[in-house]
Amino acid sequence: MDPLLRIVDLHKSFGALEVLKGVSIDVAKGEKLSIIGPSGSGKTTLLRCVNYLEKPTAGHIYVDGTLIGEKQVNGKFVHLSDRELARERAEIGFVFQRFNLFPHLTALDNVAVAPRRVLGLARAEAEVQAMAMLEKVGLAHKASEYPERLSGGQQQRVAIARVLAMQPKLMLFDEATSALDPELIGEVLKVIRELAEEGRTMLVVTHEIQFAAEVSDRVIFMDAGQIVEQGPPERILKNPAHERTRLFLRQILER
Amino acid sequence: MLEFWTKLWQWLPEILPVLWFATGMTVRVTIGALAVALAFGLVVALMRISPIRPIRYLALLYTDVMRGTPALVQLFIIYFGLSDLGLEFDPVSAAIVGLGMNGAAYAGEIYRAGIEAIHKGQLEASLSLGMTPLKAMRFIILPQAVRIMLPPLCNYAILLVKDTAIISTIAAPEIMFEARRLVQATFMHSISGQIYLLCAIFYLALTLPLSYVAQRLERARQRWH
Numbered sequence: 001m002d003p004l005l006r007i008v009d010l011h012k013s014f015g016a017l018e019v020l021k022g023v024s025i026d027v028a029k030g031e032k033l034s035i036i037g038p039s040g041s042g043k044t045t046l047l048r049c050v051n052y053l054e055k056p057t058a059g060h061i062y063v064d065g066t067l068i069g070e071k072q073v074n075g076k077f078v079h080l081s082d083r084e085l086a087r088e089r090a091e092i093g094f095v096f097q098r099f100n101l102f103p104h105l106t107a108l109d110n111v112a113v114a115p116r117r118v119l120g121l122a123r124a125e126a127e128v129q130a131m132a133m134l135e136k137v138g139l140a141h142k143a144s145e146y147p148e149r150l151s152g153g154q155q156q157r158v159a160i161a162r163v164l165a166m167q168p169k170l171m172l173f174d175e176a177t178s179a180l181d182p183e184l185i186g187e188v189l190k191v192i193r194e195l196a197e198e199g200r201t202m203l204v205v206t207h208e209i210q211f212a213a214e215v216s217d218r219v220i221f222m223d224a225g226q227i228v229e230q231g232p233p234e235r236i237l238k239n240p241a242h243e244r245t246r247l248f249l250r251q252i253l254e255r
Numbered sequence: 256m257l258e259f260w261t262k263l264w265q266w267l268p269e270i271l272p273v274l275w276f277a278t279g280m281t282v283r284v285t286i287g288a289l290a291v292a293l294a295f296g297l298v299v300a301l302m303r304i305s306p307i308r309p310i311r312y313l314a315l316l317y318t319d320v321m322r323g324t325p326a327l328v329q330l331f332i333i334y335f336g337l338s339d340l341g342l343e344f345d346p347v348s349a350a351i352v353g354l355g356m357n358g359a360a361y362a363g364e365i366y367r368a369g370i371e372a373i374h375k376g377q378l379e380a381s382l383s384l385g386m387t388p389l390k391a392m393r394f395i396i397l398p399q400a401v402r403i404m405l406p407p408l409c410n411y412a413i414l415l416v417k418d419t420a421i422i423s424t425i426a427a428p429e430i431m432f433e434a435r436r437l438v439q440a441t442f443m444h445s446i447s448g449q450i451y452l453l454c455a456i457f458y459l460a461l462t463l464p465l466s467y468v469a470q471r472l473e474r475a476r477q478r479w480h
Contacts, residue, residue, distance in 0.1 A: 053382065053383065082387045082388055082389070083387055086385050086387045089385045090385025091385075092383070100374075101380075102381075102395055113384075117386060118390070159380075166384060166385065
């Protein structure tokens with residue numbers, strides 16, 4: 001079976017700085033993949049390239065067989081228009097480190113706004129669905145609150161509900177718990193774990209090694225813009241083949 | 256000192272109706288120029304954040320020229336200069352167009368600053384949910400930016416009310432023009448001080464409510480409920 005996500009030889013440079021030096025990953029439908037690595041290793045940039053928040057310098061991304069952000073015209077790759085790109089992004093959920101909830105909308109409207117404005121759902125229909133999504137992340141009782149009245153953990157759960165409402169084929173988590181106070185991390189991880197158990201396809205960039213070990217089918221260790229090694233979590237996390245991976249895990253676990 | 260006030264009192268029935276009607280003209284020109292400035296300013300702002308470089312530069316040039324030259328000079332160019340080229344404006348239209356085009360440069364900057372003050376994560380979140388940049392602007396960025404823009408726009412409106420005084424130079428019958436006409440009428444030159452004091456009071460009556468609104472908006476702008 002074709003992979004749901006195919007990343008082919010991805011390169012990304014910011015000016016003279018080469019952040020991704022040729023990364024290729026296939027993710028099967030329903031697979032949970034965690035990416036770990038030191039800061040500056042390029043894992044967040046990789047994730048942002050998948051839905052074209054960053055334009056790759058070279059390489060290609062396919063989701064469900066569809067080329068992302070580009071199309072082929074007479075054998076040449078050209079960038080998509082804003083409208084075409086938006087249609088592709090609607091199927092890829094992105095959970096940000098800093099939540100990025102819309103402060104002028106209630107929790108319910110945060111979740112309902114994209115189904116209404118992007119998918120064209122009627123208000124009532126979008127709100128019923130949004131309520132169900134808030135229910136799923138345990139925040140139905142906060143539906144009418146504005147983001148500033150919610151804790152960080154609650155905000156991130158609303159952000160996850162907002163992504164779920166678009167029924168994405170693929171979910172990307174960019175260090176979804178890194179901006180949270182320690183006591184709030186658990187509630188967000190619990191929601192992500194439940195999503196993993198539903199068989200969703202997820203790509204998770206994380207510093208939570210223990211969490212990565214529990215929920216992932218596969219762990220990738222990245223350093224300096226390249227994949228150093230990958231494999232089942234028990235092998236990568238307990239018995240890594242590379243010295244760099246061992247060093248990184250020791251630093252993380254000795255905190 | 257007492258004579259100052261008794262004289263004013265004596266002539267008040269002559270002066271007040273004139274200034275009252277002139278105030279109507281000042282309000283008309285202010286509202287007209289404000290409408291032009293707000294609408295055209297949005298075009299200028301969107302041009303300034305356009306991804307296409309020549310469009311950005313064109314808007315920047317417009318902003319710099321309009322802010323870098325006196326409004327009075329711009330007004331004379333529109334009223335006297337264009338009429339030499341066969342494009343005739345009556346004083347009121349020239350005033351509305353002149354002050355409006357001038358204001359578009361300021362309003363454009365206020366819009367742009369408001370849009371750019373919204374954290375880029377808001378745009379990214381909108382795009383990642385499948386919105387086009389235009390939808391993101393309309394449903395996510397602008398509703399937030401408006402809160403940031405309103406207080407400075409209010410301040411601009413206050414400046415505009417006062418700037419309408421310069422259109423007395425092209426004989427638009429607003430407060431300042433009528434006041435000077437009164438003073439020049441032979442029997443009133445002895446009470447010019449009183450008349451201009453009344454002018455100040457009329458302008459203040461227009462600007463004070465705006466100041467109040469600006470302050471309220473300033474206080475409200477960080478809260479979302």
